[in-house]
Amino acid sequence: MTAAPDHTPTMSRAGLAERLGPYIPVLLIPAIMAFGLIFIPSMSSWLTLTVSGLAMGMMIFIMASGMTLVFGLMDVINFGHGVFISVGAFVGISILLVLGHMTEAPSLALNLAAILAAVLAAMAATGVLGWAFERVIVKPVYGAHLKQILVTMGGLIVVEQLIIVLWGPEEIYILRPEALRGAITFAGAAMEKYRLLAVGIGAVLFLVMRYTLRRTKIGLIVRAGVENGEMVEALGYRLRLVFVGVFIAGSALAGLGGVMWGLYQEVITAHMGQQIMILIFIVVIIGGLGSVEGCFIGALLVGLLQNYIAFLEPKLALISNIGLMVAILMWRPQGMIPVVKAK
Amino acid sequence: MSDPMLRLSGVYTDIAQYHILQGVNFDVPRGQVTMLLGRNGVGKTTSLRTIMGHWRARAGQILLDGQDIAALPTPAIARLGVGYVPENMGIFSDLTVEENMILAASSGPLDRTRLDWLFSVFPPLQTFWKGHAGNLSGGQKQMLSIARAMVEERRLYLIDEPTKGLAPAIVSTMAGALRQLKDQGASILLVEQNFSVARALGDSAVVMDDGRVVWTGAMAELAGDAALQERLMGLSMEAGH
Ligand SMILES: Nc1ncnc2c1ncn2[C@@H]1O[C@H](COP(=O)(O)OP(=O)(O)OP(=O)(O)O)[C@@H](O)[C@H]1O
Numbered sequence: 001m002t003a004a005p006d007h008t009p010t011m012s013r014a015g016l017a018e019r020l021g022p023y024i025p026v027l028l029i030p031a032i033m034a035f036g037l038i039f040i041p042s043m044s045s046w047l048t049l050t051v052s053g054l055a056m057g058m059m060i061f062i063m064a065s066g067m068t069l070v071f072g073l074m075d076v077i078n079f080g081h082g083v084f085i086s087v088g089a090f091v092g093i094s095i096l097l098v099l100g101h102m103t104e105a106p107s108l109a110l111n112l113a114a115i116l117a118a119v120l121a122a123m124a125a126t127g128v129l130g131w132a133f134e135r136v137i138v139k140p141v142y143g144a145h146l147k148q149i150l151v152t153m154g155g156l157i158v159v160e161q162l163i164i165v166l167w168g169p170e171e172i173y174i175l176r177p178e179a180l181r182g183a184i185t186f187a188g189a190a191m192e193k194y195r196l197l198a199v200g201i202g203a204v205l206f207l208v209m210r211y212t213l214r215r216t217k218i219g220l221i222v223r224a225g226v227e228n229g230e231m232v233e234a235l236g237y238r239l240r241l242v243f244v245g246v247f248i249a250g251s252a253l254a255g256l257g258g259v260m261w262g263l264y265q266e267v268i269t270a271h272m273g274q275q276i277m278i279l280i281f282i283v284v285i286i287g288g289l290g291s292v293e294g295c296f297i298g299a300l301l302v303g304l305l306q307n308y309i310a311f312l313e314p315k316l317a318l319i320s321n322i323g324l325m326v327a328i329l330m331w332r333p334q335g336m337i338p339v340v341k342a343k
Numbered sequence: 344m345s346d347p348m349l350r351l352s353g354v355y356t357d358i359a360q361y362h363i364l365q366g367v368n369f370d371v372p373r374g375q376v377t378m379l380l381g382r383n384g385v386g387k388t389t390s391l392r393t394i395m396g397h398w399r400a401r402a403g404q405i406l407l408d409g410q411d412i413a414a415l416p417t418p419a420i421a422r423l424g425v426g427y428v429p430e431n432m433g434i435f436s437d438l439t440v441e442e443n444m445i446l447a448a449s450s451g452p453l454d455r456t457r458l459d460w461l462f463s464v465f466p467p468l469q470t471f472w473k474g475h476a477g478n479l480s481g482g483q484k485q486m487l488s489i490a491r492a493m494v495e496e497r498r499l500y501l502i503d504e505p506t507k508g509l510a511p512a513i514v515s516t517m518a519g520a521l522r523q524l525k526d527q528g529a530s531i532l533l534v535e536q537n538f539s540v541a542r543a544l545g546d547s548a549v550v551m552d553d554g555r556v557v558w559t560g561a562m563a564e565l566a567g568d569a570a571l572q573e574r575l576m577g578l579s580m581e582a583g584h
């Protein structure tokens with residue numbers, strides 16, 4: 001596989017800015033951490049906030065990743081995405097409540113087994129719901145953005161009401177499993193165990209997703225489909241099936257995120273998904289619609305900034321993410337990692 | 344003569360409210376290169392897109408090897424063995440050259456022998472095998488687009504303006520590649536504005552005007568008749584080169 005090119009391509013040294021260009025989004029993460037380090041007076045608070053920001057970011061990423069791919073692949077804006085978060089949380093937390101004997105046992109293995117069962121049930125339920133949602137609600141409105149917004153929001157309201165019918169209107173409080181309560185102390189900083197677990201799960205999921213998208217044929221089809229779905233079909237692949245698969249996977253991931261978010265907040269409501277959708281929209285937009293990597297970086301930025309600002313200037317916490325979005329869009333109007341679209 | 348590889352009969356295609364194809368009839372005989380010619384905007388690309396199923400024919404038949412494919416979805420048409428090189432090349436720029444080729448080989452893994460052949464026809468593809476397709480030059484992208492169609496043996500190749508905007512040296516690379524494909528007995532429907540390429544490769548010609556076929560015949564006949572060219576296409580093809 002080494003043939004000399006018929007002419008000799010030369011590598012000229014590009015300017016610093018040009019060489020750094022593709023890495024700037026990733027570099028924003030250490031940059032924002034450095035920002036925190038400068039303004040937050042104590043190192044241990046900074047560490048605590050950083051872990052909690054990363055944990056929050058990872059959970060947002062898990063919830064948002066499906067949405068960005070669904071948009072990228074079929075240009076579908078799903079305002080109902082948040083409902084998978086709520087449904088996932090209710091199914092998962094219900095399982096955890098049923099498995100109380102396992103979550104209360106002082107055994108990490110038993111606790112994790114209970115969480116695994118809850119997560120699998122939540123993902124199965126939201127996967128099936130996603131399949132039905134796609135068929136009944138999304139499919140009839142392909143290509144019509146305004147209708148998509150209206151119809152998917154309608155779907156969201158219907159499913160939220162179903163949650164209230166099934167589980168009642170009250171919020172449900174939940175304690176984390178025994179072994180995941182409390183914090184461990186490192187270098188004088190308290191880091192909640194659960195948040196460390198969330199960071200770990202998020203990182204693993206991101207790597208798995210990245211591997212799938214980059215190294216498997218189905219991943220290639222998805223990435224190619226984001227750029228030019230018509231050509232993918234002209235090569236013989238049924239894009240619609242791929243899209244349905246991505247929709248189901250994205251819904252199941254939102255369901256997983258819902259369980260994790262519920263355990264993080266230790267309370268769940270039928271509207272929790274809708275409430276977090278604002279952050280998800282910000283993340284998906286600043287990441288670049290259709291880009292999983294952009295979504296990941298965006299989620300971490302949002303998580304970190306939210307935590308730092310909430311500590312430094314609580315009143316600004318809400319608008320800090322809007323400010324981040326405005327700043328990033330002024331710099332890159334298509335988001336940090338713009339996705340190439342044919343035509 | 345045996346049945347043609349492709350036959351369009353009475354094909355009408357609308358785009359939005361416009362009637363673009365208005366009863367197109369032509370054949371692509373087996374093992375031949377059929378040139379699809381005509382002025383800008385007469386419906387050549389639309390014909391290819393209709394065959395591929397990107398646009399739906401409102402009426403008419405599209406027979407591939409005798410089977411009507413007019414109502415089939417695009418992936419099914421592709422899987423019947425139609426290789427398509429669209430006018431805009433349809434390169435996946437975020438993927439590497441290799442990944443583009445892997446996707447194009449939709450019925451199995453890349454075939455080593457065929458790949459070596461393609462590398463010999465288009466050496467830059469080997470050089471930039473692991474590079475992003477988006478970084479290729481325009482001519483190299485066109486090579487990739489054609490190589491993708493050629494990576495597996497197809498029953499029919501639909502190729503839309505493969506030399507558009509390319510420097511003469513690369514035009515001759517393209518023509519050479521198409522010549523090799525032709526010599527292997529492929530059935531090709533080729534839209535080509537470069538007359539010397541058209542004349543060199545074409546067995547028969549189909550000339551369109553305003554959504555209809557206005558002339559069909561041997562390429563040699565058209566090539567030898569400047570007045571006919573003038574009447575059909577508004578220019579003498581000799582002016583091209
Ligand atoms: N998406 C579209 N929407 C509306 N009209 C279209 C669309 N695509 C093509 N057309 C119209 O259809 C007609 C035929 O276009 P087509 O692209 O098939 O021409 P062509 O013969 O390939 O021309 P060229 O030589 O310039 O490539 C043109 O009048 C064009 O304006």
Ligand SMILES: [Mg+2]
Binds near residue numbers: 387388389430503
């Ligand atoms: Mg055209």
